[in-house]
Amino acid sequence: MAKSTATKLRPATKTTKEAGRGAAKASAASDAKGKKSGKSGETSRKTRLRSAGADRVERRFVPRASAGAVGSALATSIGGVCAGAGVWGKFALNYHYAPHLLGVGALLAAIGLITGKSPVAIRVGDLGIGVEKDQDTIERMAWYEIDAVRFASNTLSFTGRGRVLSISTVTHPEAAALALAEARARIPARVVDVADTGLPPSSSDAGELIRLEPLQLAGLRCKATDRIIAVEKDGKYCAQCGQTYHREAVPGNCLTCDARLA
Numbered sequence: 001m002a003k004s005t006a007t008k009l010r011p012a013t014k015t016t017k018e019a020g021r022g023a024a025k026a027s028a029a030s031d032a033k034g035k036k037s038g039k040s041g042e043t044s045r046k047t048r049l050r051s052a053g054a055d056r057v058e059r060r061f062v063p064r065a066s067a068g069a070v071g072s073a074l075a076t077s078i079g080g081v082c083a084g085a086g087v088w089g090k091f092a093l094n095y096h097y098a099p100h101l102l103g104v105g106a107l108l109a110a111i112g113l114i115t116g117k118s119p120v121a122i123r124v125g126d127l128g129i130g131v132e133k134d135q136d137t138i139e140r141m142a143w144y145e146i147d148a149v150r151f152a153s154n155t156l157s158f159t160g161r162g163r164v165l166s167i168s169t170v171t172h173p174e175a176a177a178l179a180l181a182e183a184r185a186r187i188p189a190r191v192v193d194v195a196d197t198g199l200p201p202s203s204s205d206a207g208e209l210i211r212l213e214p215l216q217l218a219g220l221r222c223k224a225t226d227r228i229i230a231v232e233k234d235g236k237y238c239a240q241c242g243q244t245y246h247r248e249a250v251p252g253n254c255l256t257c258d259a260r261l262a
């Protein structure tokens with residue numbers, strides 16, 4: 001069932017994203033694939049060190065209409081109709097059951113409002129995990145910031161630096177699948193408690209492709225020396241986990257994810 005959902009959703013998102021398809025495949029997700037299919041030797045021989053201008057992408061996932069969302073919309077509508085009929089019945093027709101109808105209507109409308117939380121879009125890619133709080137705000141957690149990835153009660157949660165970002169596998173099965181696949185490829189040691197998720201196979205084509213603005217490295221700290229990178233051209237970063245380094249202090253392997261940087 002999960003598989004049919006994945007194939008059903010994809011055509012709908014395809015049309016607007018045809019252009020960037022190639023670049024998406026070149027992203028870390030494809031590295032992950034390479035590793036899984038036994039080409040790890042080849043992958044690890046290549047340096048993952050990048051400069052600020054390097055191409056970076058992520059994929060954006062809008063929520064799937066869950067049974068809960070449909071139910072709450074339905075409750076709000078029916079509630080509205082009942083309340084309307086109740087008001088009409090009470091004041092215009094003096095209908096005996098009008099007060100009941102009014103009560104049921106108000107209750108259903110309230111349930112609809114309480115359960116119908118505004119849906120959020122999820123982003124997964126080179127910047128890590130992102131949860132769109134509203135149109136202008138995306139709460140992000142970079143791969144290098146993540147201490148632990150866990151799965152419980154249909155929720156994939158990413159914990160790090162005192163924060164938690166969650167992806168529901170009910171409303172965002174494709175986002176969760178890609179996030180988990182990327183986490184396993186980028187920061188495998190931190191995927192600590194993920195058993196049977198029942199997720200569809202991850203796809204690097206799912207969701208909408210978004211090209212990210214060039215990274216600003218000036219002002220960030222070098223992981224190796226803890227010093228601030230003062231000048232943009234002195235900054236380098238690990239493409240696997242996003243960790244930043246001063247170009248003169250880049251270690252042979254990333255201190256966070258162990259990717260080859262030399």
Ligand SMILES: [Zn+2]
Pocket residue numbers: 238239240241242243254255256257258259
């Ligand atoms: Zn790294």
